[in-house]
Amino acid sequence: MKVYNTLTRTKEEFIPLSNEEVKIYVCGPTVYNFFHIGNARPFVVFDTLRRYMEYSGMKVNFVQNFTDVDDKIINRAKEEGISAAEVGDKYIKEYFDDVQALNVRRATVHPRVSENIPQIIQFVSDLIEKGFAYEVDGDVYFSTRKFQGYGKLSKQDVDELEAGARIMIEEKKQDPLDFALWKARKEPSEVAWESPWGMGRPGWHIECSAMSKRYLGETIDIHAGGVDLTFPHHENEIAQSEAHNGKPFAKYWMHNGYITIDNQKMSKSLGNFFTVRDIRKEYSGEVIRYFLLSGQYRSPINFSKELMEQAKNSLGRMENAKANLEHLIANEEGNLTDEEKIYVAGFDKHVEDFKKAMDDDLNTADGITAVFELINDINNATKNGCSKEFAEKALAQLLELANVLGLLEQSKDDSIDDEVQKLIDERQEARKNKDFARADEIRDILKAKGITLKDTPQGIQIIKE
RNA sequence: GGCGCCAUAGCCAAGCGGUAAGGCAGAAGUCUGCAAAACUUUUACGCCCCAGUUCAAAUCUGGGUGGCGCCUCCA
Numbered sequence: 001m002k003v004y005n006t007l008t009r010t011k012e013e014f015i016p017l018s019n020e021e022v023k024i025y026v027c028g029p030t031v032y033n034f035f036h037i038g039n040a041r042p043f044v045v046f047d048t049l050r051r052y053m054e055y056s057g058m059k060v061n062f063v064q065n066f067t068d069v070d071d072k073i074i075n076r077a078k079e080e081g082i083s084a085a086e087v088g089d090k091y092i093k094e095y096f097d098d099v100q101a102l103n104v105r106r107a108t109v110h111p112r113v114s115e116n117i118p119q120i121i122q123f124v125s126d127l128i129e130k131g132f133a134y135e136v137d138g139d140v141y142f143s144t145r146k147f148q149g150y151g152k153l154s155k156q157d158v159d160e161l162e163a164g165a166r167i168m169i170e171e172k173k174q175d176p177l178d179f180a181l182w183k184a185r186k187e188p189s190e191v192a193w194e195s196p197w198g199m200g201r202p203g204w205h206i207e208c209s210a211m212s213k214r215y216l217g218e219t220i221d222i223h224a225g226g227v228d229l230t231f232p233h234h235e236n237e238i239a240q241s242e243a244h245n246g247k248p249f250a251k252y253w254m255h256n257g258y259i260t261i262d263n264q265k266m267s268k269s270l271g272n273f274f275t276v277r278d279i280r281k282e283y284s285g286e287v288i289r290y291f292l293l294s295g296q297y298r299s300p301i302n303f304s305k306e307l308m309e310q311a312k313n314s315l316g317r318m319e320n321a322k323a324n325l326e327h328l329i330a331n332e333e334g335n336l337t338d339e340e341k342i343y344v345a346g347f348d349k350h351v352e353d354f355k356k357a358m359d360d361d362l363n364t365a366d367g368i369t370a371v372f373e374l375i376n377d378i379n380n381a382t383k384n385g386c387s388k389e390f391a392e393k394a395l396a397q398l399l400e401l402a403n404v405l406g407l408l409e410q411s412k413d414d415s416i417d418d419e420v421q422k423l424i425d426e427r428q429e430a431r432k433n434k435d436f437a438r439a440d441e442i443r444d445i446l447k448a449k450g451i452t453l454k455d456t457p458q459g460i461q462i463i464k465e
Numbered sequence: 466g467g468c469g470c471c472a473u474a475g476c477c478a479a480g481c482g483g484u485a486a487g488g489c490a491g492a493a494g495u496c497u498g499c500a501a502a503a504c505u506u507u508u509a510c511g512c513c514c515c516a517g518u519u520c521a522a523a524u525c526u527g528g529g530u531g532g533c534g535c536c537u538c539c540a
Contacts, residue, residue, distance in 0.1 A: 009469090027540075039540050072538080151468095154535075160467045161536065204538085226540025227470090233539090256540070257470085263532070267539055294488080295478065299471080300533075310477060310489045317488075320502060357479090365479055369487040376487095383496090383504050436498055443500075454501050461502080 001056065001359045003222075004298060006230060006253040007153055011361055016221055017251060021059040023216040024050065025250070027208060027225035027233070028110070030067040031091035032076045036273040037288065037303055038226075038259040038266040040102060044289050045256045045297040045362070046224050047104040048406060052358045055404045063215045064107040065208065066092055068114050069201050074190055084191045088114065098276045101285030103406040111211045113202065117193045120202045120210040123244060124181045124195075132243040136172040138184030138198040144177040147239040153253060154231035179236055181206045205236035212249075213241065223250035227298075230255055257300045266303065274303065283308055289406055290315040293364040315407065321375045321398060322408050323463060328382060328391035331458035340390040343381040347397045350374040354401050364405060371401050385457060412464055420451060424460065427453070 001014045016022045026046045029035050035043075043064075050060050068088030077084040092112075113120075124140050127133040133142050144150050144158070151158055161177060180203035185192040192199040202210075212220060218241070225234065234253065241249040258265050261272045279288055291311035295301050336344065350370050357366030378394045386394075402408040416424075427442040443453055450465035 029540085030538095035540085042540050070538095155468055156536065157467070228535070228539055231468090231535060232537085258534075258540075260533080265534070265539090269539065299478090302477090307477065307489095313490085314477090314488050324502070363479075365477095365488095366486080369479070372487055379503055431498080434498075440499070452501070455497075455499095456502075463501090 001053075002361050003252055003254060004361045005251075006255050009155075012252070014221075014252065016058065017219065021061045022053055022222070023220040024060060024062045024222045024224065025208070025212045025216055025220055026062070026064045026107075026223075027229055028064040028066050029091075029095060030070050030072060031088050031095060032070065032072040033091060033268075034094055034275040034277045035098065036266060036268070036275045037279060037292075038273065040098075040276050040288065041259055041292050041297075041301075042224065042226050042256050043099055043104050044102055044292045044406070045364075046254070048293060048364060048404075049222075049224075049254075049362055050105070051404050051406060052362065056355075060108070061216060062107045063109050063111065063212065065211050066095070066110060066112045067204070067207060068092070068112045069191060069207075070204065085114065088112070094277070098280070098285075101280055102276070102289050103285065103409050109215050111215055113207045113211075116207070116211050116214065117202070119214050120206055121182075121193075121195050123206060123210045123213070123240070124202075126244055127181065127240065130243065132240075133181055134174065135182075135197050138182075138200055139172055139180060140182035140197055141173055141178040142181050142236070142240060142243075143174065144179070144239065145175060147243045149242070150177075150239050151235065153235050153238055156231060156235070179203065179205060179232065181240070205233055206240060208233075209237050209240040209244070209249075212237075213245070218245040219248050220250050222252045222254055224254040224256075227255040227257060256297045260300050260302045261304075263302060279308070283312055284410070286407055286410055287312045287315050290368075293368065293405055293407075295365055296361070296363055298361075318371065318375065318398075318402060318408060321378060322395065322402075323461070324382065325378070325391045325395040325398070327456065327458060327461045328386060329388055329395065332386060332388040332391060334387040335389045336387055336393070337390075340381060340387060343377055344390070344393055346377055347374060347394075350377070351397075351401065354404075358404070367401075367405060371398070371405070371407075374398060374401065414462065414464055416451070416462060416464075420446065420449070424453065424462075428460070431455075 002011045003014045005012045024046070026042060029039060050062050053060050066088070069084070073084050073087050077087045080087065124133065127142065128135065128140065132146050133140055158177065182195060182197055182200050183203055184197065185199040185201070192201055212223070223234065238249050260266060264270070264272060266273045276288065287308065291308060292301070294311060350373050353373070354367050354370035357363040357370060374397060378398065381390065381394070399408060423442050423446060427439045430438040430442070446453060452463040454461040454463065
């Protein structure tokens with residue numbers, strides 16, 4: 001498998017550090033609010049990476065943190081009149097609710113900053129001891145210029161950065177490029193922990209370095225996140241971790257592109273964002289997931305109603321294929337015919353195409369194409385009915401690929417109540433008596449309830465929304 | 466000022482030197498009591514523009530034009 005590595009700006013063959021497991025760390029959310037569709041992209045993309053690696057036979061140790069100690073959380077807590085811990089707990093719960101709808105599997109570990117304070121304090125102390133950090137009035141800063149190679153990920157030149165002069169000048173810092181590892185408490189009500197430098201809390205960047213080390217070790221295979229984290233967040237993580245451990249931090253750095261609105265970056269500060277929670281009111285999580293996977297992960301994707309409709313209709317084609325096969329399985333019998341055997345043998349090509357696409361830096365757009373080509377074959381094979389065995393094999397093949405993408409996983413509730421059953425029976429009776437007006441009327445009534453009836457040669461197929 | 470990305474049909478999107486995948490939307494047809502689903506056919510002599518390299522370029526090089534991003538909390 002090839003992977004685009006931001007560190008080298010090229011696609012590289014992915015070679016795991018160990019044959020036992022692949023170590024992946026993905027920067028997780030700061031839990032002070034519902035996450036938006038832009039935040040959702042890395043969750044879905046790197047979940048797909050993980051699924052594909054597991055499909056390819058690798059064992060993956062996947063760590064994604066929760067940043068539950070942060071200024072925004074503190075502010076939120078003040079606003080809502082609850083503790084910072086309660087804010088964190090609340091939005092972690094909401095995170096899992098949304099992410100479950102998106103078919104994003106739980107990470108191997110979801111560490112929280114608040115549960116890693118001793119490790120962080122140790123990490124910071126070590127950096128001071130090694131001469132990479134210094135304390136001023138209860139704050140601790142990292143000496144950027146002491147770490148050679150600062151800027152290697154984002155390809156920034158230290159002197160150019162300084163010349164940019166867009167960095168907040170803090171009196172306490174020895175150099176404007178230095179960043180906080182530990183922040184002293186400003187007022188007594190703030191969450192804070194005891195430390196060698198007094199009461200305070202960790203800076204943003206140090207958390208990931210400390211948690212990555214604790215849960216995955218000093219050198220990991222892949223560190224991933226959104227492109228906007230490249231600088232300064234990931235650059236700072238490299239500086240901290242490599243200064244501390246004296247060895248490479250991550251072998252591959254993967255960054256997903258933005259979600260845009262009218263071609264502008266979606267962001268909380270611009271206020272042009274849509275939360276997944278809100279989008280879910282109109283589209284299923286799988287539609288959102290399909291939308292996010294419809295382009296290659298490094299390209300920007302524009303978010304719009306029109307594109308969501310396209311995603312919904314496209315996914316609908318996949319769902320129809322699945323539903324039609326399930327209906328055939330329930331109503332047909334028999335084993336593979338000679339003609340069907342040829343079709344089944346042809347499935348392999350689509351699997352190969354799928355793997356080829358996914359091996360090429362997770363080209364999910366092409367992966368989806370392979371699934372549609374499989375569906376075309378299946379539809380052609382079944383247009384005049386098929387054996388039960390064929391339908392079973394076709395469905396298994398379809399789900400094998402779709403599930404790697406995290407699609408077609410949610411089984412719909414197809415139970416119907418007595419009242420609906422009575423209407424369906426009545427419609428059948430009406431059709432038999434050629435009372436098509438009544439039959440169509442009933443179909444419309446059910447349609448209004450979100451139940452679509454299809455009259456197939458294998459009987460009535462009921463589709464619920 | 467520094468670093469970087471992108472430009473393919475009405476819309477989305479692959480392709481990365483060998484003669485334009487796939488999906489949505491649209492049109493016609495088959496099937497059906499009618500629908501739905503499915504199937505068949507159909508929609509880019511051309512891939513932002515101009516040069517160049519090559520037997521061959523959407524794909525490489527140079528120069529434009531237009532859009533976006535990072536350098537500041539941000540996925």
